[in-house]
Amino acid sequence: MTADTPRRTALAQRLADLSPAQRAQLERRLAERERAGARRTTPRIPPRAPGAGPLPLSWSQEHMWHRHRSDPSGAAYLVPLKVRLDGDLRPEVLRAAFRDVVSRHEILRTTFGETDGVPYQLVHDDPGAEVEFSDLRGAGDTEAAVAARLAEEAARPYDLAKGPLFRAVLLRTADDVHVLSLVLHHILTDEQSTGLLLARFVEAYERRLHGLPAAAPPRLQYADFAVWQRSGQGAGTVAADLHRAVRRLTGMPAEIRLPADRPRPPRPTGRGGAVGATVGPDLWRLLRELARQEQATEVMVLLAVFQILLRDASGQDDITVSMPTAGRGHPDLEDVLGCFFNTVAVRCDLSGTPAFRTLLRQVRARCLEAYDDREVPFTEVVEAVTQGRAENRHPLLQTMVVFEREGAGRPVEFAGLRLTPLSAPAAHRAARAKRDLTVQAVDQGDTARLTLVYDADLFDRATAEGILDRYTALLSSLVRDPDGRLTRPEGR
Known part of the structure; x- marks a missing residue:
């Protein structure tokens, strides 16, 4: 025992005693301190x-470009x-604010071409985008009319070579109620960027309303990041991490053999469905307590349970599940609009019948290893591990766990x-089934909402409901x- 062991034990106990709100506050403070330290020690990304002229794609963009190319008419990668908007909205101010936001952020004025199969991006001065206005006050069933229009906008595909790669529609449903719809191609954005985009829109609207000049463009644009990432400094770091990630995944099974209702089609279509459930307050509290005891997170517990389900369904002990990451490890990227989304793979050995707590510790360790490789482009991992894309399967991994908080x-x-964000209805989530099975969990505070998104080419809804029940x-x-x-199904 070292001299500071008692102090570490006491600190661990203090952390375990924190409430979820206190722990979240501490995590934010520690993250801010870490970012502040990174700003002092990490070289800045230069503009x-x-x-003008063609520019390289970032690795995340290249991944999206390949996925779009495999199904250019589908809506799987539309966001x-x-x-x-409740209140006295002035549409002319909104339109001007929208133009200001597009002018400030190059990624919203970008299109994508290719030469001999190699993609590139072009930044344009004017994308020719405007906010389309529709007055639905006389439409009878206004709610149904809005739902139909939103579904229509969310399903129309894009040609990446022709801009703009987003659509903006303002629907008036009452004298003081509007719905604003933005549909962007995923190659332009990710989850964090959608929040940033809303914040920029609010700022621009207030400036226009009060006669203030538009905010200046940010120091760093997304294309600056893409150029830097492809440069020696960005690529050199990724090369070492890629070697480590590939070493972890080499030898993994080509797929998790899940019993499906139909054979796998020649290519994934993205056609899917979604079923939901709720984790009640007592169970959610126990899950959080277990996570605190093991210095883990909620998503690690959810992932461990999902891996057990996949083991039982497939009869395989070597189980790898994918998880999304923000991909914004560099402090300069916190407020940049663009597609930084990346994927990591968590591989675990589920052989034997250990206690669930023991498996959770393994999952935690494997997650931390995967997080260390979060800057490694998933496309590079796919190519290195599989030596080419399997046309009839989603690349490398067929399952995913997604966790987010409702704030x-x-x-x-x-x-x-x-301004009230409207969550995507299940029908929209179903239209974007990117894996065979995806468990989505949303922390709602005292409870959590679970959604199982399934590939409808493989599974019937009744089968998906049975999987979620299990x-x-x-x-x-x-x-x-x-x-x-842990027990194992008979015969396995």
Whole structure:
């Protein structure tokens, strides 16, 4: 025992005693300190040299470009963003604010071409985009009319070579109620960027309303990051991390053999469905407590349970599940609009019948290893591990776990308006099934909402409902008795 062991034990106990709100506050403070330290020690990303012309894609963009190319007419990689605006909205001010935001951020004025199969991006001075206005006050069933229009906007594909790669529609449903719909191609954005985009829009609207000049463009644009990432400094770091990531995944099974209702089609279509469930307050509290005891996170517990389900369904012990990451490791990228989304792979050995707590510790360790490789482009990992894309399967990994907190959906008051983000309905999520099975969990504070998004080419809805029922039953039993030994289905 070292001299400071008692102090570390006491600190661990203090952390375990924190409430979820206190722990979240501490995590934010530590993250801010880490970012502040990184700003002092990490060389800044420089703006690219001036001049027009084709520019390279970032690795995240290249991944999206390949996925779009495999299904250019589909809607799998469209990102719908919808907000309700209550109050005295002035459409002419909104239109001007929207133009200001597009002018400030090059990524919203970017298109994508290719030469001999190699993609490039072009930044344009004017994308020719405007906010389309529709007055639905006389439409009869206004709610149905809005839903139909939003579904239409979210389903129309884009030609990446022709801009703009987003659509903006303002729907008036009452004298003081509007719905603003933005549909962007994923090659332009990610989850964090959609929040940033809303914040920029609010700022621009307030400036226009009060006669202030538009805000200056940011120091760094997304294309600057792409050029830097492809340069020696950015690529050199990734090369070392890529070697480590490939070493972890070499030898993994080509697929998780899940019993499906139909054979796999020649190519994934993205056609899907979604079923949902709720984690009640008692179970959610126990899950959080278990995570605190093991210095883990909620998503690690959810992932461990999902891997057990996949082991039981497939009869395989070597289980790898993908997880999304923000991909913004450099402090200069916190406020940049663009596609930084990346994927990591968590591979675990589920052989034997250990206690769930023991498996959770392994999952935690494997997650931390995967997070260390979060800057490694997933496309590079796919190529290195599989030596080419499998046309009839999603690349490398067929399952995913996604975890998010609901804070992004809170209303915002500004300029006499109330802006309320509208969550994507299940039908829209279903239209973008990017894996065979994806468990989505949303922390709602005292409870959590679970959604299982499934590939409808493989599974019927009834099968998906059975899978989700099994997952929630496993979650309940394992979290309530984490020291009980795991059982295996008979014959496996």
